[in-house]
Amino acid sequence: MSTVSGATVFAGKALLPEGWAKNVAVTFDEKGVITSVRQGAEPEGVQAGTLLPAPVNLHSHAFQRAMAGMSERRGAEARDSFWTWRQIMFRFLDALTPDDVEAIAAFVQMEMLEAGYSAVGEFHYLHHQAGGATYDNLAEMSERIVAAAQETGIGLTHLPVFYQYGGCDRRPLAPGQIRFGNDFDRFQKLHELASKAIQSLPSDAVIGVAPHSLRAVDQQDLKNAVALAGASPLHMHLAEQVAEVDEVQAAWGRRPVEWLLANQDVSTNWCLIHCTQMTPEETVGLAKSGAVAGLCPITESSLGDGIFDGVRYLANNGRFGVGSDSNIRISLSEELRTLEYSQRLRDKCRASVATPEKSTGRVIFEGAVAGGAQAAGRKAGVLAEGAYADFLALDDKAIDLEGREGDEILDTYIFAGDDRMVSDVWSAGRHVVQHGKHVKGDAIRARYRATMASLRNRL
Numbered sequence: 001m002s003t004v005s006g007a008t009v010f011a012g013k014a015l016l017p018e019g020w021a022k023n024v025a026v027t028f029d030e031k032g033v034i035t036s037v038r039q040g041a042e043p044e045g046v047q048a049g050t051l052l053p054a055p056v057n058l059h060s061h062a063f064q065r066a067m068a069g070m071s072e073r074r075g076a077e078a079r080d081s082f083w084t085w086r087q088i089m090f091r092f093l094d095a096l097t098p099d100d101v102e103a104i105a106a107f108v109q110m111e112m113l114e115a116g117y118s119a120v121g122e123f124h125y126l127h128h129q130a131g132g133a134t135y136d137n138l139a140e141m142s143e144r145i146v147a148a149a150q151e152t153g154i155g156l157t158h159l160p161v162f163y164q165y166g167g168c169d170r171r172p173l174a175p176g177q178i179r180f181g182n183d184f185d186r187f188q189k190l191h192e193l194a195s196k197a198i199q200s201l202p203s204d205a206v207i208g209v210a211p212h213s214l215r216a217v218d219q220q221d222l223k224n225a226v227a228l229a230g231a232s233p234l235h236m237h238l239a240e241q242v243a244e245v246d247e248v249q250a251a252w253g254r255r256p257v258e259w260l261l262a263n264q265d266v267s268t269n270w271c272l273i274h275c276t277q278m279t280p281e282e283t284v285g286l287a288k289s290g291a292v293a294g295l296c297p298i299t300e301s302s303l304g305d306g307i308f309d310g311v312r313y314l315a316n317n318g319r320f321g322v323g324s325d326s327n328i329r330i331s332l333s334e335e336l337r338t339l340e341y342s343q344r345l346r347d348k349c350r351a352s353v354a355t356p357e358k359s360t361g362r363v364i365f366e367g368a369v370a371g372g373a374q375a376a377g378r379k380a381g382v383l384a385e386g387a388y389a390d391f392l393a394l395d396d397k398a399i400d401l402e403g404r405e406g407d408e409i410l411d412t413y414i415f416a417g418d419d420r421m422v423s424d425v426w427s428a429g430r431h432v433v434q435h436g437k438h439v440k441g442d443a444i445r446a447r448y449r450a451t452m453a454s455l456r457n458r459l
Contacts, residue, residue: 001153001440004202004429006030008045009391013409015052015366017382020406024051028389032204032429037383046431048424049396050409052365053381054118055332056155056372056390059235059273059294059323062105062145063126066452067092068328093179094130095458098144100451101126105148107448110438111330112154115419118390118427119155121271121294121323121376123210123235125163125180127190132178138186139193146197149205151440153432155390156201157376159210159235160194162187162225164217168251180212184221191228204388204428206377208233214248214256222264231269233377235294239282240274240305257282266291271375273323276306283309287318292375297338299325307342314353314367321371333421336364336414361410380428388428395423395436 006029014024016037025041028034067089096104105122112120122145128134137143142160149156163180166173173181182190191209198205209229211217213236217225226234239245239256248256257278260266270291278286286293295308303326313320322335340360343352354360373381373390380390394401398421400412413421425433432439 001151001430001432004028004030004032007429007431009048009051009426010041010043010045011048011051011393012396013050013405014383017384024383026051026383026389026391028429032202032389034383034385034387034389036385046424048391048393050394050401051383052392052394053369053383054116054390054392054425054427055369056119056121056157056321056376056378056380057112057117057323058121058271058292058321058372058375059296059325060108060112060120060122060327061125061325062108062122062148062327063093063096063101064089065108065327065330066100066104066455089176091176092459093126094176095455096126098135098140100455101141102144102147103447103451105145106151106444108327108330109148109152109154110441110444112324113152113425113427113432114422114436114438114441115330116332116392116422116425117154118380118392118425119157119204119376119378121157121159121208121233121235123159123161123273125161125210125212127160127182128179130179132173132181137193138190139197142190142194143197146201149201151444152438153427153430155204155376155378155380155388155427156198157206157208157233157378158194158198159208159233160187160191161210161212162217162221163212164221165215167215168247170218184224188228202428202430204378206233208235208377210235213237213244214252214259215244219252226264229269233271233375234269235271235273235375238272238275239277242277245277255279255282257286261285261289268374269377271321273325274300274305274308276300276308278309280309280312283312283318284316287313287316290319292371293318293320294323294375295320295339296323296325297335297342298329298331301338301342302326302328307346308339310339310343311347311352314363319371319374320367321375322368331419333414333418336361336368340364340414359407359411361414362407365410365414389426390428391424391426392422393424394421
């Protein structure tokens with residue numbers, strides 16, 4: 001699914017950079033780049049209901065989709081936590097083969113597209129064989145993510161992860177982590193091979209760099225990873241758990257966000273994932289840096305990470321996007337709803353981030369679209385000339401959307417509806433979801449079913 005012939009999409013309603021418009025025709029070329037946006041147009045080309053810019057899912061660990069629903073029993077410890085969940089994840093991934101990873105990645109990418117995402121930032125750290133030996137091809141697993149993207153047509157920002165140590169004390173990686181590990185020299189080679197692999201994808205594919213966390217790399221090699229990234233996307237987990245904050249503070253002398261802002265030139269190509277454990281001062285500092293906060297509200301709820309300080313962050317013009325992280329559930333509307341509801345529960349309020357000009361749904365949808373595109377290094381996020389044709393269409397015939405206009409469309413979709421309202425999705429002009437279903441969905445689902453049946457026999 002690598003070619004686009006160019007086309008026109010007509011929508012009765014569309015959300016443009018300047019606001020809502022009616023009878024909009026959007027034309028894009030064979031590279032999937034928008035060449036014109038016309039208001040007051042006559043119907044032509046592909047007919048859509050309400051046309052919206054489609055967001056990027058900025059943070060995914062594809063393989064974890066296959067363990068969704070398998071970690072809800074309490075273990076031997078008195079209190080279950082992120083750290084006990086992580087042990088379950090480590091045991092699960094030991095069974096995965098490259099074929100498994102490709103099938104799982106294609107399935108979850110298909111689900112993302114059907115949910116309304118046009119692209120994904122794949123934070124990819126499963127590099128090696130069980131036991132830690134490298135594959136003959138060091139980038140074998142990266143190539144499987146690329147192959148999945150070739151099949152699904154999703155826009156890919158591939159983020160090979162640099163994972164060096166088991167903690168701030170530089171302890172060796174534990175058995176469950178050994179498949180992730182590289183020293184910096186080997187990581188550079190892996191990154192070079194992954195960079196070549198994405199050249200088989202359409203030109204909207206992007207390569208970035210992802211030092212896993214301050215726990216997993218030392219200070220010098222963090223500098224090396226930042227240098228390797230240059231101006232390309234640089235993603236990193238940061239301040240997700242209280243125990244992580246305590247470990248970094250004890251070893252590095254400052255809390256994670258505080259240390260990073262003081263010691264690195266954090267700027268617009270950075271995306272810092274979670275940041276659920278921040279002081280008010282850190283929240284304001286991160287907002288002013290221009291970096292994107294990568295929020296994963298469903299996963300953060302599932303793992304008990306905590307609540308991102310979204311009200312303060314947005315009040316300081318902070319940039320954010322959303323991702324599905326553990327992929328326990330793929331739902332764009334639910335990520336956005338959970339983000340807003342977490343603010344309401346904490347602050348005992350309603351419409352926490354709405355402004356006099358824009359509704360809650362408009363603020364969080366436009367924020368997620370803009371921040372996701374920035375984090376992915378993707379020229380998208382707007383229905384405007386020169387941007388990639390990343391669209392989602394809502395079905396105006398959905399019963400709850402009938403008669404809705406302006407911001408009420410987004411409020412209804414996010415707070416009263418769900419992803420079943422998504423009828424069509426384009427990724428850089430590739431019309432990958434039609435009438436609510438991925439164009440290759442049957443084959444992708446069948447392969448995933450067979451993979452899961454085989455996995456159950458090996459677990």
